[in-house]
Amino acid sequence: MKLSLCMIVKDEEQALPACLDSVKDVVDEIVVLDTGSSDRTMAIAQEYGATVAQFPWGNDFAAARNQALKYVTGDWVLVLDADEQLTEEAGPHIRTAMADDSLLVVSLIRQEIGAVQSPYSLTSRLFRRHEAIRFDRPYHALIDDSVIALLKAEPQWNFATLQVVALIHSGYEVKAIAQKNKQARAQAAMEAYIADHPDDPYVCNKLGALYVNSGKTKEGMALLKRGLKDINIEPPLAYELHYHLGNAYARKRNMDKAVIHYQGAIAQNIFPILKLGALINFGALLHEAGEYEMAQRPLSAAIEIDPTCMLAYYNLGLVFKALGHYQNAIAAYEKAIELQPDYAQAYQNLGVVWFKCGNVDEALNYFGKAIAILEQTNLLEADQLRRQLKDMGFEAPQFKVQLEV
CATH class of the missing domain: 3.90.550.10 (Spore Coat Polysaccharide Biosynthesis Protein SpsA; Chain A)
Incomplete structure (x- = not known):
């Protein structure tokens, strides 16, 4: 062949x-x-x-x-x-x-x-x-x-x-997106197509998600809802429509409807690895709502599906920190850093947890690493973190990091 x-x-x-x-x-x-x-x-x-x-x-x-x-x-x-x-x-x-x-x-x-x-x-x-x-x-x-x-x-x-x-x-x-202006090209092509095919669920999904991500939330949600009206859509497409609607409702702070759509996405009969986005966002939503015990379930499910999913470990660390389970939080953050060594938020949250554990030296060590990364990616956040520590009477050690290009 x-x-x-x-x-x-x-x-x-x-x-x-x-x-x-x-x-x-x-x-x-x-x-x-x-x-x-x-x-x-x-x-x-x-x-x-x-x-x-x-x-x-x-x-x-x-x-x-x-x-x-x-x-x-x-x-x-x-x-x-x-x-x-x-x-x-x-x-x-x-x-x-x-x-x-x-x-x-x-x-x-x-x-x-x-x-x-x-x-x-x-x-x-x-x-x-x-x-x-x-x-x-x-x-x-x-x-x-x-x-x-x-x-x-x-x-x-x-x-x-x-x-x-x-x-x-x-x-x-x-x-890559910025270099090739991909979003503008995608939007122009799909808008031309949907003008003649207004009920096409696939384009409703892709264009609707693009609108939501670019700030045109109302228009995007209308397209996503229209796509779900097609009773013949296949599970992978139904997953994406529910997933993007869940994201849109979460941004609008409508937690009840966000939960409905994340659960609708997770319920689809598709390969488990394709559900990671909904599981992670659902877990983050539950964490934000203070439902810490419930938040562990989708995040743990995401890790079981993909043990290399950095964001699942990071969000699980946030949940453990909120519960006061500091050793579990430390383990989760360290795993996130192992998977993505330049993830500044994980270092910063590790610093917070070590402070709560009473280990100031270890905390400042991780804050220093977070600042070093942020100095190359977000100077404003780096300065804010440094000032916050100074206001508390601390100064983090300096590190030099080499980020992958």
């Missing part, structure tokens, strides 16, 4: 090498469609032996992806963006799935670097090459609609989900 990588790119000379390095020993063919690069993107693709073609950009991701598919010759297609990488453990699982003659589409679990509140997602990026499978929707282009139509004529096909995290996506990092 021949596997083809299929990509659309524009000005991706920085990210493309890492993406292609991650797949070069897994795929049999690389197809790169360039939509107007002015840098070395095309040259880099050619250095990796890719079939390179050009296509004028028309503000339609689906049209570009479908054009790229025309150059693919493999039996199976793997679709990646330049800011994604294939994990090392995914390769053998992909080959096993391809050997199953009954499979048409394999969904991949993607880790969202920088999106700490929703660290994993599910995406249909691996599929059997079939003339009926095409992308639609101008942004967040999907094959789902064409696959549903195909199944009416060929109902024998099955679906699967790879049981490991297959993709690493860095596109949600603040620096």
Whole structure:
């Protein structure tokens, strides 16, 4: 079975090498469609032996992806963006799935670097090459609609989900979004689409979440509620709609409705790892409401699902601190720091807990580390913390830290 990588790119000379390095020993063919690069993107693709073609950009991701598919010759297609990488453990699982003659589409679990509140997602990026499978929707282009139509004529096909995290996506990092103005491009494309498809639950979800996150809360919530009216939505999409509504109601301080939607998200029949965002936010909401014992449940569930989930440990530390369980709080904060050594809030809260335990030297040590990190990320907060300590008659030791870029 021949596997083809299929990509659309524009000005991706920085990210493309890492993406292609991650797949070069897994795929049999690389197809790169360039939509107007002015840098070395095309040259880099050619250095990796890719079939390179050009296509004028028309503000339609689906049209570009479908054009790229025309150059693919493999039996199976793997679709990646330049800011994604294939994990090392995914390769053998992909080959096993391809050997199953009954499979048409394999969904991949993607880790969202920088999106700490929703660290994993599910995406249909691996599929059997079939003339009926095409992308639609101008942004967040999907094959789902064409696959549903195909199944009416060929109902024998099955679906699967790879049981490991297959993709690493860095596109949600603040620096990446700012550099490419992704939010503006996404909003423009989705607004144009939803004008003609006002009840499309997928776009209601994506555009609604974008609105909520950009401060247009009322408009975003209206779209999210509209998306939930579709009685045929699949559990992964229902999860996202409930999750984003939970976030919106939490911001509006409507705790009762936030709880309803977080619970609605958690109740969906999806892979547990995809529920981390709702579990973490639900736990944080319960902590804020003073329901400390209840808050431990979703946070502990998140850690059981993903023992590397830093934010779950950090929030659990907040809960233990509120309960006065200081040794448990210290252990939780230390685990959060182990997982993310530059997380200043964990150091700062460790300082608070050590103060409460009566160990001033240890407390000042952690405050000093928090200040050192904040001096490189948020000078205002660093100065505030330093002044607060000075007002209490203390001075934290100075540290030098090297943050990862």
